[in-house]
Amino acid sequence: MSGGGIPGTEPASGIPRVGYSAVRELRGPLLVLGDADGVGWDEFATVAVAGQRDRHGLVLEVDGDEVTLQILEGTGGMALGGIEVRFQGRPLAVPTGPGWLGRVCNGRGEPLDGGPPVTAGETAPVGGWPLNPVYREPPQDPVITGISAVDALTTLVRGQKLPIFSVPGLPHLTLATQIAAQATTSAGRAFRVVFAAMGMTHADIAYIRDRLEERSAAGELVLLLNAADDPVIERILTPRIALTVAESLAYDEGSDVLVVMSDMTSYAEAVREVSAARREIPARRGYPGYLYSDLAGLYERCGRVKGREGSVTIVPVLTMPAGDITHPVPDLTGYITEGQVVLDPEVDARGVYPPVDVLSSLSRLMRSGAGKGRTREDHLDVAAQILSAMARARSAAELAELVGAAALSETDNAYIDFRSVVERELLNQGRDELRTFERTMDLAWQALSLLPRRELTMLSGEFLDRYLPGPAGGAQS
């Protein structure tokens, strides 16, 4: 095997690797091998193909002496003769630790930046270790992203999994990259980002690399890039490697780690491709019936662990084909994750960036990350008041469409004004603007000051007196 292979793929012990060459079948991404003994499920293998670069495979099935492997690079260009499969005697493991920081690798963890393969004294299986639920600690404390829509209304919490639901054509990648570039936890804590890009175009990859350059140069970033024209099956590994690296940075090194995984729909398509090749009975839209547990196996690797400093926070990005939120990928993701940030084409059409539909977005763990001692004492009440007022503004706008704006009451008109100011001033921001939390809250209060004070029923008199701008605690009486 030549250099530049997948790091950490050396055999578990010094036992020499036997090469098996009785290939019986090549089917889509699958290779069926006969006459193999002592091979275990999920074992990693190197596949030597005469006259070509080595490929890599994972054992999917063992039936007597017959072994089915999925070939990460695909089986294109392979013939039944001239193949030799060498098993590693263990599942795929990757080196762990800070050696990954500042590196750019492909979806299998091989370097793309011209450097040596990432190595370390320790390795960990990419499937992760099952964690005793008793050792889990609930997510706590905010991750401040510098993006008002997220910080103010759907606060991201250390150890949370909060997906971004989008449709093709919206700036979800820009938003995910901006979160990756800007996010931090409280001062003094080490913050690291692992970005797993799956099925990205080269233009998107160039954008991600440029945008995250600063973080990469500071040694705070690990980039795993699977391009749209890279082998599809490799995408099955990409998020697993990302999470394994993140776990080691979090629980061994004590950092707060943010894992951005984009786009999970591309990942699910790779799962579907393997499932179809295995002739499994398809469930919804051709995805396998185990898609839920497969996704849960990834998302559930976030969190905090008792007695360890760090945390793993996951922000997966999903594009919903045709904007269908009942599509299996967003639907199953929604069951597992703790809320969602939904991007809306209508908001995007109004020129608002990020085009977040605040009424469909939710961070279920916001209470654990916001409020006194975490963000600011008035944060939760302000967020609740804004959401309630946005809901009221929406019904007022619907009413205006029926009866005309002139027939609306002064209060309803105030709500409609409020909504446009919230979108224009609070939610809308620059694509590289890092907005402080204080500034976000100021803008929120300025928007609230457009409403009559009597409407602000979710805010205590004390907060109104202290924060509401305008004469004598509120421009409107």
Place this chain on the structure above:
Amino acid sequence: MSRLPAGSDAALEPVRLALRREAETEAGRLAEDARRQAEALLSSARAEAEQIRATAAREGADAARTEAAGRSARIRREARRTVLARQEALRSELGRQVRDRARDLRSDPRYPQILRRLTERADAVLGPMASVTESYKGGVTAAAGSRHLDLSLPALAEQALERHAGEVHRLWDGA
């Protein structure tokens, strides 16, 4: 056309004076208006010029900042690439040396002993029915049915390098 009667000049004097005063006042007012308008135009032009200058300066500064950030990002990336390329060069050189040393083992007096032990190893892994042949690269290769075992010296050198991959960073970390 009739001539004005005598004495009318004196009688009309106040009228003339009044007309003239009015004309003068009007002229003064017009002049003042014109001056005010000119001033207003000038000041609004100045303000606009100032605004244009400020916008241009801001845009220039923004563009320069973006350009500077882009350039420094490119240079940082270039520097990082150089460091990584040197590390990779060191690693390749180590690999080359290890493979050379492994090849040199063929002229080592202990080589027959090595061959014997490799053959024993191949028999142990593939079974006594395996056919073991000496590789032209040094070491042995063995086969039993569709199973193969490559114990040639370059393959063993590669395996040793892979097994100790975690120590390679000492080449550049100076540990």
